[in-house]
Amino acid sequence: MSDAWHAACPLADLPPGSRKLIKIESVDIALFNLAGTIYAIKNRCPHRSGPLIRGFVDPTGGIKCPMHGWRFDLRDGSSERPAQATTYPTKIENGYIYLAFPSPRLD
Numbered sequence: 037m038s039d040a041w042h043a044a045c046p047l048a049d050l051p052p053g054s055r056k057l058i059k060i061e062s063v064d065i066a067l068f069n070l071a072g073t074i075y076a077i078k079n080r081c082p083h084r085s086g087p088l089i090r091g092f093v094d095p096t097g098g099i100k101c102p103m104h105g106w107r108f109d110l111r112d113g114s115s116e117r118p119a120q121a122t123t124y125p126t127k128i129e130n131g132y133i134y135l136a137f138p139s140p141r142l143d
């Protein structure tokens with residue numbers, strides 16, 4: 037497996053302070069724009085699958101799951117709880133948001 041860049045959505049669809057749910061290869065991914073920085077995290081809490089898109093974002097780059105309040109760092113998915121959320125690198129090119137997402141090797 038290697039990572040490949042996938043187009044997520046136009047940057048204009050995710051203004052600062054907003055969030056958006058997208059799907060890449062059947063995986064639901066929550067996008068957040070925190071003051072111009074784009075974060076991508078799998079929309080499935082590693083505790084009991086809560087929808088992180090409905091979580092509570094704090095200005096330091098954390099998200100609290102709406103189910104039981106476990107907090108995850110949007111930058112790397114780390115948590116003080118015994119769990120690790122899946123995050124994805126992002127980039128912006130030509131007005132589009134891209135995510136690095138694992139793709140099967142073709143060779």
Ligand code: FES
Binds near residue numbers: 081084085086105
């Ligand atoms: S399901 Fe997310 S904290 Fe429990």
